[in-house]
Amino acid sequence: MDAMDPLRRASTLRDGRNVDPQVGRLTGEASGQRAAAALARADRAAERTASLPEEEVEGPSYHGLPVLKEPVWRWMIPAYFYTGGLAGACGVLGAAAQLAGGRGTFPLVRRCRTLAVGGAVASAGLLIADLGRPARFIAMMRVFRPTSPMNMGTWVLASFGALSGAAALPALLPSSRALRRAGDAAGLAAGALGLPLVGYTGVLLANTAVPVWQETRNTLPMLFAFSGAVSAGAALDLWPPAGPGAEMAQRFGLVAKGAEIALSRALHREAGFERVERPLRRGAAGALLRGARILLGASAVVDLVRRRSPALRIASGALGTLGTLALRFGVLAAGRASARDPHATFELQRAGRGAAELTRKGEAPGRMPAPSGIDATGEESVEHGAIP
Amino acid sequence: MPKLPVLSEWPVARQLVSGDTSGLGASAMSERTRELVPRTASADRVVRSICPYCAVGCGQLVYVKDERIVDIEGDPDSPMSQGCLCPKGAATFQLVTGSHREQHVLYRRPGGREWERIPLARAMDMVAERVKRSRDETFEERIEDPGAKHHGARVRRTLGVAHLGGATLDNEENYLLKKLYTALGVVQVENQARI
């Protein structure tokens, strides 16, 4: 078939609508949606050519298709969790050192502020790179929407970045006392903002419909907070400040590693249902999380035995960094796997862990009357579609 | 770089002014959203048409703007369809404005490997000559074949030219086709009624 074949000719301008602009006008709501010929999503639906479900071993589903959409975030987001956590934790450590560090902690404070502002800038870069439309990154600051953790996070990250920048400049450049004092105040403020910065990412994941994230909503924020601390500790291991700062950072990191390992174990417990917890054990996510725990454990052990040798300190820092990175990539991968499995959502909600959980514990604000569907005891009632 | 929203347009400013703490509603709306109108509102004219697919005969409204079709949807006044359409009827916009439609007269010479483009008028002349030539060569005033049952009966017809097609055509088109072919003596005229 040569170029004369209109289909062949048209495939060059293949936008999925196949409309001749001289005959038809394209001004509809989605006429601006750019589209190429083959589409990944359809491939996913197609390649699982459903063999007839012999018998619903795992309970009813729609040809086994996922009920949720997989999170669309790419590698930049877990990387941002790392840099964001690092910046936040450094901010906190710097402020703490400033407050309670006594003398000789200035190198630590300066290094923390440098890492903080560097981490913040790197975070902004990574977040903008992951956007579908990076040019519209400023839209993140369009509204103040308390129900959106990402919106809150953006405000926190922006102000944290500004403040840690303001704190870092006087520390790095020769500047007058007044400027240095202002820098210290900004440093304290940055430390205060570092706290939510390092934790909100956990809440961001919890605020999704992905079963494993939603179920582990209490552990995730703490896990991410301490991951941030580990990142900071490990970074400062790799780039130790002079004076007592190094020891402070090392202790900070060590305890954080222990907490991170404990919290990542707690993830599995809080997930509860085997079906919900399965992504944390199986596949890439499982491997990453197990690897993270091993790396962090190793880093902690190296911390305990290193006694002043720079090689061991660098090893500990590297292991710590790798461990906390692996943990974050593991949590993301677990989320993707969990979203792909419809039975996670179904079994979870059938067991009363959906909306019923709120109405049963009476936690929800008053506006939610007791449901006529799944009653408070978690057993399904007839009206709500359960077949007697 | 998108232009920075002027302060008064900045939704957060609008939220503060209107005391909207949640930022979920009108304060977050962009200017385009507020002025949104259906594209048919700005159409030059609406033409009443009938779906070209099956024989139910659902009514269709064709919206036109700048001599191009903007939208084709159901005609709520039609007693047959009351504005409804089936998937094919709903896809009529892509049928009539699709890039799959060939827009040039193509010609394939005997033994040729590719299509060639030729002007419409010349193609019509060539077809007219061929119709006349084939018709005159194979015209039978009477049945010559001795073996046939009605040998010698007057037939005044040709079996050298045949026609196929008509169920997707208008009545007026079918009328002129049948009128012309019968005058030429072409009897092998058929259409989808008998596929």
Add this chain to the structure above:
Amino acid sequence: MAECHPVAFRWVMEAKNRGATIIHVDPRFTRTSAVADLHVPIRPGSDIAFLGGLVRHVIENERWFKEYVLHYTNASTLVGERFRDTEDLEGLFSGFDSKSNSYDPETWSYDGVDGVVPAAGHKEVYAEKGAGKESLHGANILERKTDPTLQDPRCVFQILKRHFSRYTPEVVAETCGIPEPLFLEVAETLCRNSGRERTGAFCYAVGWTQHSVGVQYIRTASILQLLLGNIGRPGGGIMALRGHASIQGSTDIPTLFDLLPGYLPMPHSLLPDRGLEQYVKNNRSPSGWWSEMPKYVVSLLKAWFGDAATRENDWGFDLLPRLSGNHSHMTTVSEMADGKVKGYLVVGENPTVGSMHGSLHRKGLRKLDWLVVRDFALTETAEFWRTAPEIARGEVRTEDIQTEVFFFPAAAHTEKDGSFTNTQRCLQWHHRAIEPPGDCRSDLWFVYHLGKRLKRLYADAPGPNAEAIRALTWDYPTKGKDEDPDAEAVLREVNGFTIRDGRPVAGFKELTDDGATACGCWIYSGCYKDGVNQPARRRPQSEQHWVAPEWGWSWPANRRILYNRASADPEGRPWSERKRYVWWDAEKGAWSGYDVPDFIPDRPPSYRPPPGAEGLATLSGDDPFIMQADGKGWLFAPSGLLDGPLPTHYEPEESVLENPLYPQQCNPARMEWHRADNPYHRAFGDPRFPYVVTTYRLTEHHTAGGMSRWLSWLSELQPEMFCEISRELAAEKGLANGRWATITTARGEIECRVLVTERMKPLRVKGRTLHTIGLPYHWSYVGRVRGDPANELIPFVADPNVSIQESKALTANIRAGRHSLGRRSATDGLELRQPEPPRAPPPRDLPGIRTAHRHPPTEPRK
């Protein structure tokens, strides 16, 4: 119906909402069955057994509508002694000539009437069959013998009762493969929904027509609906759901070989040289509305030849060509494959996919001198010379194909004015929205300018019978830069006008046979009444009553339900208050009602024709079927059908089992094409092809895919060719859902995806399990989505009355896996055929009956 006519199915769902019971009879559980109350999965090809069983049930249990049947059907008429039924002659009627495989209706005539009772409509082409050889004289149709008590064994009612007496529920269950209680439930539901207060309707499509006994399927439904008194009444009747926007229009104003516009028969070569007088004599019915036929013929000739049509030259009748037999589509393609056809014009159709046996079609196209194709895109018919399996396999080289091909881009319906006729006979005008792009032109433009060029060519160098072309009236006003002919001018000619002043006539009642009026198509007369384009009327539904007469225009005379005189009892009173539709209004002395009465407006119900009455006067006050010679609904068709006065169950051309009811296996009068490249399987029990195949459409595509396979919004909904098989067949042949399968017949093989589903159940028939394979036929080798076309498998075999092919029931084999790159189609070498098993194959049919063929075999088998 929900599959192919979803918006029409809206009204079935509304009826269900109001308490109606929906019964869906279909070999496959489709989207209609999903919302139907009853699904009856009968074996493809066994519809007459099923419907015959219903007729027997209605008669045996006295459930027929007594007053309706007695007055409005020919149940009481006696049939001549010489008539023999299929019960007597092992599946044949009397008058069968085994040499020419055709019937002579002489012996079917009424008692007391000499000659054949003429049927309305096109029967000239079968003049040599004696149908109307020398038609009977008007007077004695009234002297036919009748027995109002319906006891005489020769009265139509008793003949009908005896004909279907063996179609007992057990036989029906055995033949159709359905549980007997289900059949009884359908019968009872139908009977309880008929009578004065309630009516039942039948809807059908090509699932009925595309069989070698297709026309008789519809006859059985007509008999059943007449017995139940459902014809001519609101909520009753038999609705054909036709598949194309104007397929009804294309049979009314026919691009068909055997018809002139208005169902006037094409003249036949049997006529003498000056043939008009004999033509009218052959086809005119002395009684009933068909007695008006001469006026319509003369008016047509005046419309076509204008002033050149004078009384002296029989209004130009002898300029018309005459038929010498069957020139239907498959015969034409068969002749084309033998090189007898030089030129072929294909307009808005894709026969290599839509018609049967695609490879034979392509073989015919290769033998042409020139081919013209008009369509939206380059279809398989336009691309046969470079995109075809035989070229892909290298059996045919593009360079060797000498056919000259012209492709003309066509204008869409939004780029031209014109009218479609929908399946309810309603003409609706569609207006031009924009100019056609590039070289696209409407088919009206094409034929008008072709005609002008031919007139000029014949003026310069006149060929044989050039006088016909010169006399043709062809001066239509044109408008626009493309010189588009004015469609309304053509509509005005179709409507008819008085020649003196050119004023459009109000209806066919004003047409005369003295040459004073011209009318392109008498049944459409009135569509341009008072010079107003009636099809373009668009009075909204909300502003008129439920029959909505002021939307568009229905032929004839804007009547929406035909034979609606039958919605009133013999005294002209509605059968019931709920079902009142048309009734006799005594004060006004005329018929009135919701619709245009289908009767002579001022003829009272009490009128009886005086002896010796002629023409319309023969219609008595209680004859609702005014087109028939006797004004009655024909339970028994004394003429007009080529395969018998009563429907009889015959197996399809290729069936899996022997005819359980008669020794005669297939329809004796069916049309076959005995050619090497059109091989048939054995009539039953062919070991190579043990499964039944039926073809059908899907909602998302349109027939052969020409208007849907190029559209991405439709192709993504049904992207690939697939076959639907039962779980049991999949297990038996090792087929997996979503994987590939190859389906083979003697004509060819296709590959397709497999959809394993519960909706195709194996049937228990005559003690054995019978599997059915379902094949949609939308895909082919070109287009945005491609696949193998189902029609490569289907042979040329047709119904005798209308030559429609049998594509709904055939046999095939299926195996897992994709194509073997070896042999693909019957047109090239016959290696597929495994060596014949040692014992001679059982005779296709009764010895001595089936061997002869309607046409002389075209070429001896190589």
Add this chain to the structure above:
Amino acid sequence: MQRMGFFTDTTLCIGCKACEVACKQWNQLPDDGFHFTGMSYDNTGMLGASTWRHVAFVERAAELPGQGSPRDGVEGGARAFGELFPAGQPGPTSLLGHDIQPTHLETPVALGPTERALGKFSWLMLSDVCKHCERAGCLEACPTGAIVRTEFGSVYVQPDVCNGCGYCVSACPFGVVDRREEDGRAWKCTLCYDRLKGGMVPACAKACPTASIQFGELEDLRARARRCVEQLHARGVAEAHLYGEDAASQPGTEGLHAFFLLCDRPEVYNLPPDPVVPTAKVVRSWRSMAAGVLSLAALAMGAVFSARRA
């Protein structure tokens, strides 16, 4: 604010997909590629960035009672219409929206139980769409304010604002909104916001031949839906139930503006049985974050303090 929405009665759906194509035509959405899925007649699979309507097909080995010739109260048979609609009570709703007068009602013919040819089998169809939840996960998660609550109560993604952060994709408990890779932005059904502003009916509701998709005021739709369920129960379709018609039956989203009448468990149609808007559970998460970070601050102070130079 006027609250408009869809009520989808799946017992009327004939799976013709007119809604899918009408939506693509009005919004001029691109196609999603040509893939045979082998999932009955559903080759679309799921909703997505360029598929705002999706018709689901479920072939199940269970009978849909109430269908089959209506029987005298035997095993789910329909009672006579007179009983269903005694004088004075409005008749069933006609497809044309108004109530059917009693004179047009045919009392169904009552017969014995039917032996089904296919045995226990039924084919369920449903036209899935964005639910436009009363409390919408995507709306509350969207950081840029691209997703807004319109004056018709529907949830609308503004294409000129969305920067493709993808948070709504994970926050939707029904897996409706999606991001199309080549375009970068998130898209979903807009309940034909532009048509509503022009006083027109959404394209899918207008095209639906059997009025399975009904558009209108939310309160009217709920009343009509409850009556439909009553009628279906009377006809013997015991499984018929409403999915998400108000806050009472679906507390997690406080009721959907596009709710459904289903004939089987929601999972069979790929609908979550008890969906919840994520923000409803996130309060505890913020609290545990606060605890976490405070302990982190304490750890920092502790670490600094403990390693202070003496």
